[in-house]
Amino acid sequence: MPVTTSEERSPAPAATLRPGSLGTADIAFFVVSAAxxxxxxxxxxxxxVLLGGIGAPAGYLIAGVTLAVFAVGFTAMSRHVRSGGAFYAYITRGLGRPVGIGAALLALIGYNGMEIGVYGLLGTATQxxxxxxxxxxVPWLPVSLVGLLLIGYGGYRSIDFGAKLLGVLLVAETGILVLLAGGVLLKGGAHGLSGASFAPEHVLVPGTAAVLAFAFAAFTGFESTVIYRREARDPERTVPRATYVAVGFLGLFYAFVVWVVIQAFGDAEVMKAAATDPGGLFFSAITTYVGGWAADLMHVFIITSVLASLLAFHNAINRYGLALAEEGVLPRALGRIHPRHRSPYVAGIAQTVLGAVVVLGFWAAGADPYDQLLLWVNTPGMIGLFALQLLAAIAVPCYFRKVSHQEGVLRTVVAPVIATVLLATAIVLVVTHIDLFTGASTTVNTVLIVLSPAVFVIGLAVAGWLRRARPRVYQNFAAEPVEATDQPKEFRRCPPPS
Structure with a gap:
């Protein structure tokens, strides 16, 4: 009879995500690529530019400053909350489990909406x-399906593989814009360089509200830095740094590039050019100041830009699915981690299948890949992520009122309160200008707006069911990892002001 050693009898340890894989630059690549x-x-x-005039660059700066203020409290809380659940864990700590579970469902739907709709953009951009x-x-459907397979494979591989790939793609897409900027600056623009875009008389105009709606949408996904906490090196420092790097880079880069393209045509002529051919504005500028070959490269890099965004959101969704499976809210199978790549591969496969079902459903219905698949799926996802940011901003001061800490009042109260007001304003701007994002009827826009609050209400109902039917899952929801013992295990609603 063969002898079995204790080592042979012991089960193999379960695979985990790969800790210490991501530095500040790696995480920043993920979130900037998502944008x-x-x-x-x-x-x-x-x-x-068409809606806000030459003051449009200032709108991107304003949005960047708003989100930087939000990041102050957000990153302060990231040093105290170690859960892999990111947004919903923060909201649970500050506002209670029911709101946190509602936020978890909203995050899952929001991030999926932000990604799946973009497969329509991949098809049309390639066309x-x-x-x-x-x-x-070329037909758009095969392109979108091939994209689903490529992104699924990227998510299946290790996180450092994804970080390296996104680094290359991000350098390509930002590099072509830097090339355009260099050409315009070297030639002095159409009529010399002007700072009129930042003058109050051009910024404080009625169209600025519409510009701000577009500008806030351009930052969607920046907050996903905290999703990678479990794979970050020195997360207490890496995650906040990556958040500030992402917000700062996007705000300054967006404003600079929009200002550059205005200089390429001139303050007086750019509005006419944007009205005549908005989709060709950047291609016309780079052809004039750099050359036709650069315009061809820009066409190609738009495809890689879309692929990078898809991969970044896919990785974020997988980690949300993993966290909720570990919570017991989603099926446990989604919590399986690949033993070699150390990726949440089952959650990734499920997300890829979901994407294929939605894409094929829109195709079977004869929907337009841009006007309907992209805009109708992407827009409610965007609104959902804005709502999560707002809830997270509200949760920060509530959380810090309930725990002992050494954070300053600026981080724990002042910045979160200001961010709450600014983010609420941003949501109002997006909702009131939703027709600019969708081009759809009033009925369709109403449905798209209502989807996010409806999902949140369903989440509250799920929380009530979990409390009755699965009390252990409910009580352990968004709990700290076992090794973290310095945080309270019981979370209450934010107490009323004294």
Whole structure:
């Protein structure tokens, strides 16, 4: 009879995410890539200029400052909350489990909406690029399905593989915009360089409200730095640094690039150019100041920009799915981690299948990949993430009122309160200008707006069911990891002001 040693009888330890894999730059690559800077600039910034005039660059600065204020309290809390649940863990600590569970469902739907809709953009961007370069038309559905497989594979691989890939793609898409800026600056623009874009008389105009709506949307996904906490090196420092790097870079870069393209045409002529061909504004500028070859590269890099955004959101969604599976809210199978790549691969497969179902559903219905798949799926996802930011801002002072800490009042009260007011204003701007994002009917826009609060209410109902039917899951929801013992295990609603 063979002898079995104790080592042979012991089960293999369960695979975990790979700790210490990501530095500040790696995490920043994920969140900046999710924002898709080249796609936002070439595809959306011309509309911001058309609506807000030459003061449009200031709108991106204002949005950046607002989100930097939000990041002050957000990152202060990140040093105290070690859960892998990111947004919903923060909201649970400050506002209680029911609100936290509602936020968890909202995050899952919001991030999925932000990613899945973009497969429609991938199809149309590829169509435009192939037509511009080769004069050939390609169907969008095969492109989107191939994209689903590529992104699924990227999420299946290790997180450091994704970080390296996103680093290359991000350098490409920002590099082509830097090339455009260099050409414009070296030639002095159309009529010399002007700072009129930042003058109060051009910033404080009625169209600025619409510009701000676009500008806030351009930062979507920046807060996902905290999702990678479990894989970060020195997360107490890395996560806050990556958050500030991402917000600072996006705010300054967006404002600079929009200002540059205004200089390329001139303050007086850019509005006419944007009205004549908004989609071609950046391509026309780079052709004039750099060359046609650079315009061809920009077409190609828009595709890689979209792919980078998809991969960044896919990785974020996988980690939310993993966290909720570990909580017991989602099926445990979604919490499996690949033994070699150390990735949440089952959650990734599930997300890829969901994306394929939605994409094929829109195709079967004869929907337009841009006007309907992208805009109708992406817009409620964007609103959902804004709502999560608002809830997180409210949760920060509530949390710090309940625990002992050495954080200053600026971080724990002043900045979060200011951020709450500013983010609420941003949500109002987006909702009241939703027709600019969707181009849809009033009925469709109403449905898209109502989806996020409806999902949150469903989450509250799920919380009530968990409390009755699965009390242990409910009580342990968003609890600290076992090794973290310095945080309270019981979380209450924010107490009323004294």
């Amino acid at each position: 898709a800077p080249l796609t936002v600039m070439a595809g959306v910034a011309p509309l911001a 435009d690029t192939v037509h511009a370069l080769f004069g050939t038309d």
